Amino acid sequence: MEITELARQVIAGNRRALARAITLVESVRSDHREQATALMEEIGRSGRQALRLGLSGTPGVGKSTFIESFGMMLIREGLKVAVLAVDPSSSRSGGSILGDKTRMEYLSREKNAFIRPSPSRSELGGVARRTREAVALCEAAGYDLILIETVGVGQSETVVAEMSDVFLLLLAPAGGDELQGVKRGIMEMADIILVNKADGDLKAAAQRTRADYAGALRLLRKRPQDPEGFPKAMTVSALEEKGLATAWQEMQALVAWRRENGFFDRRRAEQAEYWFGQEIRYGLLGQLEREPYKSLIGTLAAKVAAGESTPGNAAAEVLRALRQDAG
Structure with missing residues (x-):
C-alpha cells in the first residue's frame, strides 16, 4: 500500500490501517524510516487533536485494570479511546511479553477502543522510541482520548510527560514508607496522583496514603501551569469503578483551565521542540x-x-x- 493511501485509510478510521501504520513507524529499517517520515507528513495535515493522558506507576499497582475500567467508562460516554501500552523488553533476547491487551478483556472487544502494546526495546523513560508517532497516528484516526501506559519501572519514567497533556501517577495503598519509593522527580511531573485499590480492607490504607501524598505535594514548588488545588491526590477503585468519574472531571477541569490560560498550546509547542x-x-x-x-x-x-x-x-x-x- 502506498503511503498516501495508507494515510487516507488511517484518517478514515480504519483500525487495520492504523495498526499497519504504527508497525511502519516502529520499524528500524532505513527504507521504512523514510516511508514513516512521509506518512507522518501526510497524517499531520488532518489537524485532529486528542486529549493525551500519560499513566505511570509501579508494577502491580493495577494500571491495566484501571485503564480497562476508565476506558469502558469513557466509551459509555460516547468517546473513542486508544491505549498505547509499553511493555519492558528482555535485554537478552529483545523480546517482550506484550500482555497488556490480554489483561484488558472487555476493553479489547470494544469497537471504539484501540489497544496497541509495544516493546520498549531498552529505551529509557518508560516509553518506546516511536510512541510519540503512534500517538499522532491515533489522533489522526479520530480517537478522542489516548492513554499512554509506561512500562512501570519507577522514577525514570518522566519522558511520558513530554508527550502527554495530563500525567497521572497511579499508586497502591501502603504505609508511610511508600513515600520513600516515589522520588521527587516523578512527583514533580505528576498532575494527579491516583491511589488505586481503595476498596475492601485496603480502603482505610488508601485514604491514609492519599493524605500522605497530598501533604507531600503541598511541599513542592508551585507550577505556573497549575490552577489552585493542583497537582492533587485522589483515591480510586478500578475494581469497583469508584472515583473514576470524579477523577475524569478533575482531568477535564485541569485541561480546560490550561486551554483558557494558554498553557495547553504552549506545552504542546515545547513538546514538539523537545x-x-x-x-x-x-x-x-x-x-x-x-x-x-x-x-x-x-x-x-x-x-x-x-x-x-x-x-x-x-x-x-x-x-x-x-x-x-x-x-
Missing part, C-alpha cells in the same frame, strides 16, 4: 552504528578494554572523526 532535539540525537547515534564509525568504535573499544586508552580519549577520537567528515 522531540525535534531527540530526533537529532537519535540520528547522530544512528550514524555511529554505520561504517566507518562502527569499525573505529570497535577498535577503540578494544584499546579501552586493554587499558591502552582511556574512555574519554577514545570518545574524543570518535567525535573528531565525525567533525572531520562533517567539515
Whole structure:
C-alpha cells in the first residue's frame, strides 16, 4: 500500500490501517524510516487533536485494570479511546511479553477502543522510541482520548510527560514508607496522583496514603501551569469503578483551565521542540552504528578494554572523526 493511501485509510478510521501504520513507524529499517517520515507528513495535515493522558506507576499497582475500567467508562460516554501500552523488553533476547491487551478483556472487544502494546526495546523513560508517532497516528484516526501506559519501572519514567497533556501517577495503598519509593522527580511531573485499590480492607490504607501524598505535594514548588488545588491526590477503585468519574472531571477541569490560560498550546509547542532535539540525537547515534564509525568504535573499544586508552580519549577520537567528515 502506498503511503498516501495508507494515510487516507488511517484518517478514515480504519483500525487495520492504523495498526499497519504504527508497525511502519516502529520499524528500524532505513527504507521504512523514510516511508514513516512521509506518512507522518501526510497524517499531520488532518489537524485532529486528542486529549493525551500519560499513566505511570509501579508494577502491580493495577494500571491495566484501571485503564480497562476508565476506558469502558469513557466509551459509555460516547468517546473513542486508544491505549498505547509499553511493555519492558528482555535485554537478552529483545523480546517482550506484550500482555497488556490480554489483561484488558472487555476493553479489547470494544469497537471504539484501540489497544496497541509495544516493546520498549531498552529505551529509557518508560516509553518506546516511536510512541510519540503512534500517538499522532491515533489522533489522526479520530480517537478522542489516548492513554499512554509506561512500562512501570519507577522514577525514570518522566519522558511520558513530554508527550502527554495530563500525567497521572497511579499508586497502591501502603504505609508511610511508600513515600520513600516515589522520588521527587516523578512527583514533580505528576498532575494527579491516583491511589488505586481503595476498596475492601485496603480502603482505610488508601485514604491514609492519599493524605500522605497530598501533604507531600503541598511541599513542592508551585507550577505556573497549575490552577489552585493542583497537582492533587485522589483515591480510586478500578475494581469497583469508584472515583473514576470524579477523577475524569478533575482531568477535564485541569485541561480546560490550561486551554483558557494558554498553557495547553504552549506545552504542546515545547513538546514538539523537545522531540525535534531527540530526533537529532537519535540520528547522530544512528550514524555511529554505520561504517566507518562502527569499525573505529570497535577498535577503540578494544584499546579501552586493554587499558591502552582511556574512555574519554577514545570518545574524543570518535567525535573528531565525525567533525572531520562533517567539515
